[in-house]
Amino acid sequence: xxxxxxxxxxxxxxxxxxxxxxxxEHRLDAEVRAYVDLLTDERIAxxxxxxxxxxxxxxxxxxxxxVKQAVRDRRAGAALEAFAQDLRYAFRQLxxxxxxxxxxxxxxxxxxxxxxxxxxxxxxxLLRPLPYPSANRLTILYSGLGxxxxxxxxxFELYHFRQRTKQFDQVAGIWVTNGPLPGEGxxxxxxxxxxxSNFLPLVCTRPALGRFFGPEDxxxxxxxxxxxxHAVWVRRFGSDSAIIGKLVRFRRNKATVVGVLPxxxxxLFPDDASVPPNPDVYESIPVGAWDPQGPAFLHVIGxxxxxxxxxxxxxxxxxxxxxxxxxxxxxAMANFRFYLFPLQxxxxxxxxxxxxxxxxxxxxxxxxxxxxxxxxxxxRGRQRLRETTIRAALGASxxxxxxxxxxxxxxLAALGAIAAVAIGWAAIHAILAARPxxxxxxxxxxxxxxxxxxxxxIALATSMLFSLxxxxxxxxxxxxxxxxxxxxxxxxxxxxxxSVLVSAEVALAFVLLLATGLLTRTFINILxxxxxxxxxNAVTFRISVPGYAPLHQLQHxxxxxxxxxxxxxxxxxxxxxxxxxxxxxxxxxxxxxxQNTVMADHRSILPGFFSTIGATLIQGRDFTEADDADHxxxxxxxxxxxxxxxxxxxxxxxxxxxxxxxxxxxxxxxDWAVVIGVVRHVQYHSLTAIVRPQIYVPYPxxxxxxxxxxLRTAAADTNLAATIRQQVAxxxxxxxxxxxxxxxxxxxxxxxxxxxxxxxATLLSSLALLLACIGIYGVLSYSVAQRTMEIGIRLGLxxxxxxxxxxxxxxxxxxxxxxxxxxxxxxxxxTPLLARLLFGVEPGSPANxxxxxxVVLCVSVLAAWLPARRAMKIDPLTALRYE
Amino acid sequence: xxxxxxxxxxxxxxxxxxxxxxGELHGLGISRRIEQITxxxxxxxxxxxxxxxxxxxxxxxxxxxxxxxxxxxxxxFYRLTKAGRRQLGAETEQWTKVALAMANALKAT
Numbered sequence: 007x008x009x010x011x012x013x014x015x016x017x018x019x020x021x022x023x024x025x026x027x028x029x030x031e032h033r034l035d036a037e038v039r040a041y042v043d044l045l046t047d048e049r050i051a052x053x054x055x056x057x058x059x060x061x062x063x064x065x066x067x068x069x070x071x072x073v074k075q076a077v078r079d080r081r082a083g084a085a086l087e088a089f090a091q092d093l094r095y096a097f098r099q100l101x102x103x104x105x106x107x108x109x110x111x112x113x114x115x116x117x118x119x120x121x122x123x124x125x126x127x128x129x130x131x132l133l134r135p136l137p138y139p140s141a142n143r144l145t146i147l148y149s150g151l152g153x154x155x156x157x158x159x160x161x162f163e164l165y166h167f168r169q170r171t172k173q174f175d176q177v178a179g180i181w182v183t184n185g186p187l188p189g190e191g192x193x194x195x196x197x198x199x200x201x202x203s204n205f206l207p208l209v210c211t212r213p214a215l216g217r218f219f220g221p222e223d224x225x226x227x228x229x230x231x232x233x234x235x236h237a238v239w240v241r242r243f244g245s246d247s248a249i250i251g252k253l254v255r256f257r258r259n260k261a262t263v264v265g266v267l268p269x270x271x272x273x274l275f276p277d278d279a280s281v282p283p284n285p286d287v288y289e290s291i292p293v294g295a296w297d298p299q300g301p302a303f304l305h306v307i308g309x310x311x312x313x314x315x316x317x318x319x320x321x322x323x324x325x326x327x328x329x330x331x332x333x334x335x336x337x338a339m340a341n342f343r344f345y346l347f348p349l350q351x352x353x354x355x356x357x358x359x360x361x362x363x364x365x366x367x368x369x370x371x372x373x374x375x376x377x378x379x380x381x382x383x384x385x386r387g388r389q390r391l392r393e394t395t396i397r398a399a400l401g402a403s404x405x406x407x408x409x410x411x412x413x414x415x416x417x418l419a420a421l422g423a424i425a426a427v428a429i430g431w432a433a434i435h436a437i438l439a440a441r442p443x444x445x446x447x448x449x450x451x452x453x454x455x456x457x458x459x460x461x462x463x464i465a466l467a468t469s470m471l472f473s474l475x476x477x478x479x480x481x482x483x484x485x486x487x488x489x490x491x492x493x494x495x496x497x498x499x500x501x502x503x504x505s506v507l508v509s510a511e512v513a514l515a516f517v518l519l520l521a522t523g524l525l526t527r528t529f530i531n532i533l534x535x536x537x538x539x540x541x542x543n544a545v546t547f548r549i550s551v552p553g554y555a556p557l558h559q560l561q562h563x564x565x566x567x568x569x570x571x572x573x574x575x576x577x578x579x580x581x582x583x584x585x586x587x588x589x590x591x592x593x594x595x596x597x598x599x600x601q602n603t604v605m606a607d608h609r610s611i612l613p614g615f616f617s618t619i620g621a622t623l624i625q626g627r628d629f630t631e632a633d634d635a636d637h638x639x640x641x642x643x644x645x646x647x648x649x650x651x652x653x654x655x656x657x658x659x660x661x662x663x664x665x666x667x668x669x670x671x672x673x674x675x676x677d678w679a680v681v682i683g684v685v686r687h688v689q690y691h692s693l694t695a696i697v698r699p700q701i702y703v704p705y706p707x708x709x710x711x712x713x714x715x716x717l718r719t720a721a722a723d724t725n726l727a728a729t730i731r732q733q734v735a736x737x738x739x740x741x742x743x744x745x746x747x748x749x750x751x752x753x754x755x756x757x758x759x760x761x762x763x764x765x766x767a768t769l770l771s772s773l774a775l776l777l778a779c780i781g782i783y784g785v786l787s788y789s790v791a792q793r794t795m796e797i798g799i800r801l802g803l804x805x806x807x808x809x810x811x812x813x814x815x816x817x818x819x820x821x822x823x824x825x826x827x828x829x830x831x832x833x834x835x836x837t838p839l840l841a842r843l844l845f846g847v848e849p850g851s852p853a854n855x856x857x858x859x860x861v862v863l864c865v866s867v868l869a870a871w872l873p874a875r876r877a878m879k880i881d882p883l884t885a886l887r888y889e
Numbered sequence: 890x891x892x893x894x895x896x897x898x899x900x901x902x903x904x905x906x907x908x909x910x911x912g913e914l915h916g917l918g919i920s921r922r923i924e925q926i927t928x929x930x931x932x933x934x935x936x937x938x939x940x941x942x943x944x945x946x947x948x949x950x951x952x953x954x955x956x957x958x959x960x961x962x963x964x965x966f967y968r969l970t971k972a973g974r975r976q977l978g979a980e981t982e983q984w985t986k987v988a989l990a991m992a993n994a995l996k997a998t
Contacts (some may be wrong), residue, residue: 015949
């Protein structure tokens with residue numbers, strides 16, 4: 007049978023019923039009364055006396071109010087109206103207990119807000135594609151020899167790869183180094199990206215002004231062209247809209263500006279690729295097959311051809327690697343291969359683990375919050391038991407009571423979610439302001455529609471979760487017993503349930519605290535690490551170098567300054583983010599196989615570097631000014647490399663094959679150098695890991711266009727900035743200076759990731775602990791209030807107050823201990839996930855367990871102590887009169 | 890609704906539509922009319938009648954207006970709308986089919 011009412015007619019009726027309620031009610035009343043009147047008339051006509059007729063008519067129709075209620079329940083919009091009624095009722099209930107409402111909403115707001123914030127990161131970083139055209143086809147390529155599969159390409163390799171690939175429609179390379187800021191005005195060093203001409207179109211839809219590089223810029227006699235970042239265009243050229251085509255000063259020459267990038271453009275490369283997110287100037291470099299053994303420096307990305315797959319590309323790359331191996335001059339590269347990763351996946355490699363762990367952490371906090379609110383709702387439910395019982399006795403259906411409870415929960419969650427969006431927004435900005443290094447190479451983090459849907463969804467799920475227990479309790483409502491008990495709850499079942507919730511909270515808080523303990527220990531360990539040099543009392547700055555003579559002059563002049571103990575320079579400061587420089591090295595007599603097994607950082611230095619920075623020379627001697635291209639080529643290596651190459655021999659006097667460039671910038675050649683010293687390893691890349699060993703070469707053998715100076719000073723607060731600038735200017739007007747900062751700043755920056763992790767963990771676990779405390783305190787105070795009379799009787803019968811206190815404390819701890827046991831088991835699952843973030847501390851560290859156990863116990867006792875003290879102070883006489 | 894036989898789901902709607910097929914009636918009139926056409930089998934009480942009337946009006950099958958009863962009392966009179974008449978046709982056809990099928994089924998040996 008078709009009973010489908012027409013929707014439009016239903017909607018109209020629903021609106022009328024809801025909006026013109028008075029009118030509708032009035033009509034209903036008149037109509038039902040008319041019915042009774044008519045029935046009465048009918049009976050009078052049949053001979054009944056009027057009073058009797060009226061009475062029976064009323065009786066037979068089943069009561070005017072009941073008929074009207076039956077109509078109300080069935081008419082269009084009735085469900086909506088009931089919801090609105092529940093909502094109004096819920097509002098009134100919350101207003102009646104503002105403390106409960108505030109606590110619950112705040113708990114939810116913090117719990118959901120933290121989830122919203124972390125989800126925004128997960129969404130932007132893990133779920134949303136990179137902000138690049140065809141982002142899903144972008145692949146990052148490394149070369150390697152099986153020992154280290156994250157090496158850049160040489161020009162030779164890129165050239166031959168491009169020649170042969172069919173799976174990639176574009177393969178492009180980038181190398182970021184330092185260079186002068188283009189244009190007239192003060193010389194300043196900025197990040198300059200050397201890219202192949204096809205690089206930018208892969209990662210940027212269109213320039214803000216002008217064009218990208220094109221094949222014409224690769225021609226041998228093409229004019230010098232550069233593309234500016236938006237920031238440089240604004241800062242240096244005053245947002246000059248006619249900049250395109252202008253010839254500006256750049257390096258030792260002039261270059262034409264052909265494009266300006268959009269303001270939002272950033273390079274989102276993996277953390278360890280040495281490609282910073284924001285180069286200031288881009289110049290185009292050609293790619294050629296000129297040197298089969300040339301230096302590997304290009305970070306390469308490729309765009310898969312439409313219809314290709316990563317697997318096809320990997321197979322092809324293996325083939326190409328074999329073909330390149332067979333080329334002339336590549337005889338020692340048997341293990342040479344290419345390694346391919348999707349740019350997106352590779353991009354978030356480091357941050358993914360941190361994010362997912364954070365996500366786990368905030369989820370735990372929210373769960374604890376849920377348990378708390380469930381407990382609060384249960385306690386409230388018990389306070390309102392009499393009211394509920396009376397309503398049920400008066401005919402309110404169970405489903406209606408449940409619906410009302412759910413409406414109340416939903417209202418709480420909705421209010422919490424609204425506050426959560428604000429908290430989430432603030433948290434995102436706080437996290438971005440803290441800006442730990444591993445969060446720098448991230449796309450923009452925003453609160454988009456997906457995040458808001460997520461927030462709404464967890465608010466809904468949360469409200470269902472925390473109303474679960476009260477709903478079950480409501481279903482079990484026993485009218486007769488409750489009415490007889492005058493609304494006082496009895497029996498252990500309910501308390502038992504609350505204690506399960508408290509145990510769960512303790513378990514979750516315990517796990518979070520354990521993780522925090524481990525991360526904080528890691529941070530402390532990292533703070534106390536020896537980086538291989540002495541950071542205090544040293545000033546550094548970076549400078550463009552026209553040649554050896556001014557460099558030498560500057561070292562000499564700076565050393566003469568008062569308060570300066572010694573001065574030296576190096577191509578790469580430790581823990582700096584400058585474009586890195588490394589290559590393969592081998593000892594004399596190494597077999598072809600061995601020749602490409604050891605990779606080392608290549609560092610160009612001035613004499614006195616080790617004593618100035620505070621590195622330890624273990625063996626041999628430092629460079630002198632006589633160590634140049636005209637004499638025996640020499641090198642100093644670190645202990646790590648010494649051990650790798652000559653584990654059983656004295657490295658001093660041994661010969662080492664390295665690439666240097668005595669003929670000038672970037673004119674690489676392979677030479678034999680004699681090892682004259684061994685120095686302790688310096689942590690150049692991270693404080694915690696030895697990434698590569700180091701080789702030091704004197705500047706005349708490896709000239710670089712950019713060097714960093716280090717000045718060792720007598721006191722910490724020597725303010726040298728102005729003097730240094732003056733000295734530099736007096737030596738040459740052509741040496742732009744940048745990043746003048748204490749050496750310790752670089753170390754602080756390297757601590758930031760760990761500091762951030764431990765800070766965030768501390769914040770989350772403090773929240774968790776606080777919530778768990780509130781839980782213990784709340785449940786226990788409630789239980790004390792419930793047992794006032796019992797305690798009064800005990801005291802009246804002569805029980806000692808201290809015993810009463812012990813009893814309550816024992817009660818509280820009886821819930822904490824199972825929680826600790828559960829937390830311990832849970833931690834066995836969770837802490838191994840942290841292993842990669844830890845340093846110098848084992849996930850299962852017994853000391854950490856002991857510490858956290860003590861913390862949780864102390865705090866639990868504190869939370870239980872307040873209600874216990876109240877119990878102890880109960881006056882027997884008052885207690886007996888209680889209720 | 891009180892009845893000697895339990896009403897099948899939806900029967901009340903059809904009976905109301907049928908009762909109003911001949912012309913407009915007020916609440917008690919509909920009750921009496923149903924009693925009459927079912928030979929006293931169904932006695933519809935106001936607790937069922939009014940919810941059904943309001944629901945059917947909300948659905949657009951019925952329309953109502955105030956009017957005078959035969960003994961000069963103000964009463965709400967219901968009548969079929971066009972949609973209501975269509976619904977009566979459709980439900981009658983459906984019901985006839987079901988009733989016939991049920992009768993045949995019960996006769997079968």
